[in-house]
Amino acid sequence: MNKIRTLIIEDEPAIRKELQWLVSQQESLKLEAMASSVNESLQIIKNTEFDLILMDIQLTDGTAFDILNQLEQPSFHIIFITAYNHFAIKAIKYGALDYLLKPIDSDEFAAAIQKVSKVKQVDYITQLNFLKEYSAAKTIDMSSSICITSLDCMQIVRLNEIIYLSGEGSYTQIHLENKKIVTASKPLKYYEDILPGDFFIKTHQSYIVNKNFIDKYMKTGIIVMRNLAEIPVATRRKDFVIDHLNPLR
CATH class of the missing domain: 2.40.50.1020 (LytTr DNA-binding domain)
Known part of the structure; x- marks a missing residue:
């Protein structure tokens, strides 16, 4: 079985070490690289292929959205890591994307990893587009759309x-x-x-x-x-x- 190639983006050393340990406990994951800033992350992503990125939302030189806005056709899944920012969580939920709150619970981490293989590429790009639109607008009205994870598909x-x-x-x-x-x-x-x-x-x-x-x-x-x-x-x-x-x- 091919392992899920994983990148950790986290600027807090203690959290980064914890994520590294959590990844090592999952047989389906293979840690390929780690980064601690927007610029470093972009350089690594441009030169290496990943299946999964564990991405902190708030970094020292910007945010996860600064990274995502520079990516056109991502070919990886994202699990966001956050200490809870209401707006960011709402945006992520609108796109039906996965996230984990700090401190990270090992059971919740394992459950999130199990979801990764179930999300199709076409669905993921749609989800990410929702996130970009929502994070840019910062407001929603009744003409807005939401991405719903149903039993057998993603539905807009x-x-x-x-x-x-x-x-x-x-x-x-x-x-x-x-x-x-x-x-x-x-x-x-x-x-x-x-x-x-x-x-x-x-x-x-x-x-x-x-x-x-x-x-x-x-x-x-x-x-x-x-x-x-x-x-x-x-x-x-x-x-x-x-x-x-x-x-x-």
Whole structure:
């Protein structure tokens, strides 16, 4: 079996050493090189082929985005390493890319590595394009799109096509116009964190609705959508939902 050729980009010596150890524990990985800056990384990437890059977001001379913006057709997968930057994480989630938070958990690292072989090249380029667009714009609106990891593919969905989302354990069903349903392999909480709160509201622990598709709110604690779907409103979220439906809000 061909091993996954890996590059580590990390400017903190302690984290770089930890990543080196984690890579050595994975039989499927082969560490080819390490870098600690944007310039050094670009030089290595231009001269060496990689299957995977473990990439710190914030580097001493720039960011991971400075590296990505200079790459046209990357042929490798990326797992971002970050100490948590809300905007960066949101951008990564919009592209359905992988990331690990510092300090790095060994089990989470192993799980992320298992995903690498499942992502096709064409899907990855699409994902990276989403990340570049989002990181350049720094804002999203309802005309924006999101990359959804479904059970058998990557699917591009515009936010203004989503009527509502329903959570089922570790999966989320995304109900679109034209009666389409996409089953995403992420829990509802994942989408709660990234969907714009001005348009999407959580009515219940298992439901998030697009306000633009709400037809009416029933006093029985039910929201009726334009497609006639009936969405429950949890008692503890009733005031929150009514407040968000107020046109003068």
